[in-house]
Amino acid sequence: MYYSSFQPVSSRDIAKMLNLVIEVVRFEAITELTFDYLNVIAPTKEDSRFLRIMLEDEREHFDELKKVYFTLTGQHPGGDPPTFEVPESFLKGIHDLFFQKLDIIAIYKKIKKLSPYVELQNKADTFIHDELKHLSILNYILINQNRRDETIYQYRELPFQYSSPYSQ
DSSP states (O other), X not given: OOOTTOOOXXXXXXXXXXXXXXXXXXXXXXXXXXXXXXXXXXXXXXXHHHHHHHHHHHHHHHHHHHHHHHXXXXXXXXXXXXXXXXXXXXXXXXXXXXXXXXXHHHHHXXXXXXXXXXXXXXXXXXXXXXXXXXXXXXXXXHHHHHHHHTOOOOGGGSOSSOOOTTOO
């Protein structure tokens, strides 16, 4: 039985997918460093515990993606990771991570769409699920941090719909 939605995979799609895997590996490397740094300066034990949970997930993603790339190409992912910049504050670091997660989810969605390999599509689903969980945790930390600081987050400053270069 043939499905009408079946589309053959081109070598160009696989090349795009591999470039996206390299890019997300670079993102995950910086995200891991950011989580580690924020864990050290976390204002509460609860925040620190949440950051450790997310850090463990990031390390798992990083290792899995490197394995996937090596399995598909026989090479380790290349390229220099972006430079780590120390966030101005704990709250600014959490805020930046929140928006980085949106970019990473968009990349995972593209990887899933371009991949002809069911196992990689399943891994992308798992990673997307983890990233959505991280967004919820980061949102919780942001809200509680603002309550502790007795400030109101300026939601009007956020764009109505976050646009990512990868969501096109």
